[in-house]
Each structure stands twice: as C-alpha cells, then as structure tokens.
Amino acid sequence: MxxxxxxxxxxxxxxxxxxxxxxxxxxxxxxxxxxxxxxxxxxxxxxxxxxxxxxxxxxxxxxxxxxxxxxxxxxxxxxxxxxxxxxxxxxxxxxxxxxxxxxxxxxxxxxxxxxxxxxxxxxxxxxxxxxxxxxxEEIQIAGALATNPALVEAATLVMPGTHSKWVQITAGQITHFSSYMTGEIFSVLVKHSILGRLMTEPASEEPSSAQAAFAQGVEAARHSQPGDFTHQIFAARTLGLTQRLPQPVLKNYLSGLLIGHELVSGLAKASAQRQTQGPLLLIGEPSLCQRYAQAFAILGVPVTGLLDNPxxxxxxxxxxxxxxxxxxxxxxx
Known part of the structure; x- marks a missing residue:
C-alpha cells in the first residue's frame, strides 16, 4: 500500500x-x-x-x-x-x-x-x-501555532467574534488573554436599543461612504477620554438625525466605534504588560477579520496575517x- x-x-x-x-x-x-x-x-x-x-x-x-x-x-x-x-x-x-x-x-x-x-x-x-x-478558542490556538511555527516563541492572536479574545503566546504557551463583548454589544444595540431605529440596510452603491463611516467610528474611539463610551455610542443616532451621516452607514460607524474601543484597550493592555513582541495574527471569520484589519490599519498597527478556521x-x-x-x-x- x-x-x-x-x-x-x-x-x-x-x-x-x-x-x-x-x-x-x-x-x-x-x-x-x-x-x-x-x-x-x-x-x-x-x-x-x-x-x-x-x-x-x-x-x-x-x-x-x-x-x-x-x-x-x-x-x-x-x-x-x-x-x-x-x-x-x-x-x-x-x-x-x-x-x-x-x-x-x-x-x-x-x-x-x-x-x-x-x-x-x-x-x-x-x-x-x-x-x-x-x-x-484554545483549540483554534493550538491549530494556529501548529500551522504557523513562527508564532510559537511570541505572538498576539486577536480572535474577533461575539466575544472577541486577545491572546498572548509566549514560548508555546497561552500566558494571558482578554475578552471583549464587542460583537454581542453591537448586536444588542442594533436590535434592542433606540440606536437601531435609524439604521437602514446598507446601500449597495455606497461602499466608500460605509468605509468612511467605519473609519470615523475608529477615530472617535482613538481620541476618546475615559468614560466617553456611552456618550459616543449615542452619536450613532444623532449623526443620523442631523444627516451628518446617511442612515445606511450608521451601522458602520457604530461598528468602527466598538471595534476601535476594543483595539485601543487591547493594544494598551499589551503595551502595559510588555506583550508587544512577536507578530499579530487575526483568527476568525474572514469578512470580520478584514474589518478588524482595516481598524488596525487606521491605528497604524501592522497585522501579520489572517487565519480562517484552525x-x-x-x-x-x-x-x-x-x-x-x-x-x-x-x-x-
């Protein structure tokens, strides 16, 4: 045989x-x-x-x-x-x-x-x-390390999802991680809060407007002060009421704001814990990982790669x- x-x-x-x-x-x-x-x-x-x-x-x-x-x-x-x-x-x-x-x-x-x-x-x-x-996620991480040996010594793995995870790898071990309820909060706000009432389905002819709204949300998170978050999310309504953003892209603004706050926090934690060595890899559903990669790019942080399902x-x-x-x-x- x-x-x-x-x-x-x-x-x-x-x-x-x-x-x-x-x-x-x-x-x-x-x-x-x-x-x-x-x-x-x-x-x-x-x-x-x-x-x-x-x-x-x-x-x-x-x-x-x-x-x-x-x-x-x-x-x-x-x-x-x-x-x-x-x-x-x-x-x-x-x-x-x-x-x-x-x-x-x-x-x-x-x-x-x-x-x-x-x-x-x-x-x-x-x-x-x-x-x-x-x-x-621990199983996905084991797969990611097996298929990417360069990550074993030191790496940060960001795993977007309903509850996003930021995972630090040191010498082949998971040494630290943080969870963010980014995806769940986005869903709750869109479906069960007043913010969702102005959010119409995205217009297919406005991809550039959607990207700009997402970037605006990320920038708002980047420049926020402690305690600003609940004030900032209300802008996902008022920007629509005043027509400063078209209703079809309000979801994009809110998404950028929530992801931006996650990234600002995750990067600050990594820096405070001296967890900046090694590459940064995104693991998860491809379109969501692409959105996170876009947010990292806005913040000037390089992403080594994207991994779908390890x-x-x-x-x-x-x-x-x-x-x-x-x-x-x-x-x-």
Whole structure:
C-alpha cells in the first residue's frame, strides 16, 4: 500500500461543538480534512434533552463514519465541555499548552461504542484583575501555532467574534488573554436599543461612504477620554438625525466605534504588560477579520496575517497530545 493511499485513510473524528452549531471533521492520518459536516444542533438546539440529546446529535452527524470505521477515536472542543455541555471539562489555569489540555481532558460515552474526549477551557485568574475564561478558542490556538511555527516563541492572536479574545503566546504557551463583548454589544444595540431605529440596510452603491463611516467610528474611539463610551455610542443616532451621516452607514460607524474601543484597550493592555513582541495574527471569520484589519490599519498597527478556521488542526494536535493517533513521520511538514 502506498504512503499516499495510507494518508487518505481516516484516523480521527473531530468535533467543534458550540452553543449554536456542531461541526464534525473526518481527518486523515496525515491530519488533512477528508470530510466536513455541519448542523445547527448546538447546545441550544439539541434534538432531545440531556445526555440523550448529545448522543443523538453525535450519531446523526458521525454515526455512519463510525459504522465504516468503528475504531476511530473521537475528540471534541468548545461549549460541549461547559457546565451546560455533554460533560463538564473544568477550566485549566494559564499558562497552558496543548499538552496541558490533554492532561485535563474528560471522556464521555458516545452511545455508539466509543468515548468522546473533550478538551477543557482556560481560566485566567489574577489577584488584581477580574477573572477571564476561554472555551473553544484554545483549540483554534493550538491549530494556529501548529500551522504557523513562527508564532510559537511570541505572538498576539486577536480572535474577533461575539466575544472577541486577545491572546498572548509566549514560548508555546497561552500566558494571558482578554475578552471583549464587542460583537454581542453591537448586536444588542442594533436590535434592542433606540440606536437601531435609524439604521437602514446598507446601500449597495455606497461602499466608500460605509468605509468612511467605519473609519470615523475608529477615530472617535482613538481620541476618546475615559468614560466617553456611552456618550459616543449615542452619536450613532444623532449623526443620523442631523444627516451628518446617511442612515445606511450608521451601522458602520457604530461598528468602527466598538471595534476601535476594543483595539485601543487591547493594544494598551499589551503595551502595559510588555506583550508587544512577536507578530499579530487575526483568527476568525474572514469578512470580520478584514474589518478588524482595516481598524488596525487606521491605528497604524501592522497585522501579520489572517487565519480562517484552525479548529480541525487544533483538534488533531489535541488528539496527538492524548496519544490517540500516530501520524506518519513528517506527514504534516
């Protein structure tokens, strides 16, 4: 049997299981993605209550894979390991690398003959600061470091999303991180506050106006003073009332303002903690990462690169650390 044919054989089922969705990856024994599946059966939409719901959702998305290859190991990351998940994988204190994730993992019977090994989340609990947590992003980070060795010594990873994360990497470990509720606050303000009443859908013929409004929001954050935030967000209404900004671009202004405040804070924290060494990488949904890259450019901060979804590779690295798989030598180089 040729090495090429061997590398096409499945070696791992990897689950990225969040609150609103479940993604399953069938990985070959060189770590490559052979198949990808996705459903809306996240923690909030299980087909049955309790453990039976997790078992059915897993069987629905991966049961035929196991029928064909019953000995495949299964690993999972994300909110599936939270207190509301299939089985809680308690938070691990920083500093953490993928080996620590493996040592603090938990297992749960899948209901179809194999156990599912679940990765824990991370806890940062410093005496002088409120605690902070990550669950799910640690797997993406493991994948990002595996595919970008230059980041291992020192790097800052910015992960935009509903709850954005700023993560500091030092000597291959996650040493510090900060969470920002930027995406969630944007959604709440647009959908459930008076600000959203003037926000019409963007006009397709005004991309330059949208970019200018976004930049105006970032600049407002850059030049803000302590305590200005709640005053500044009201401008997302008054700029429309006075017609200083067209209604279709008010969302862009608000987005720039919120992202700008996140960047100003994140960069200041990194500087105060002397976490300025190493490249800055964006990880997440491409269009959102592009928006963050635009905001960084406005602030004059270079971004090394953008990475879409390193979760499959991170789950592979987690499985390797667990000793569940033994890839061919040099298969991932």
């Amino acid at each position: 040729s090495n090429k044919h061997t590398e096409l054989l499945p070696a791992l089922i990897a689950l990225d299981w969040g609150t609103s969705s479940l993604r399953a990856f069938l990985l070959g024994n060189a770590g490559q993605v052979l198949q990808t599946r996705s459903t809306a059966q996240g923690l909030q939409a299980l087909p049955l209550p309790g453990a039976a719901g997790f078992e059915k959702a897993f069987a629905d998305i991966a049961g035929d894979w196991l029928a064909s290859w019953p000995q495949l190991p299964v690993v999972a990351g994300g909110m599936v390991g939270s207190a509301q998940g299939w089985k809680e994988a308690p938070y691990v204190r920083c500093p953490v690398d993928v080996g620590a994730l493996a040592r603090h993992s938990v297992s749960v019977p899948s209901g179809v003959g194999v156990d599912v090994v679940i990765a824990p989340g991370l806890l940062l609990d410093e005496a002088d600061n409120p605690p902070d947590v990550i669950r799910g 979760a499959p590779r991170g789950l592979w690295e987690f499985a390797k650390a667990l000793g569940l798989i033994h890839p061919p030598q040099d298969a991932l180089h």
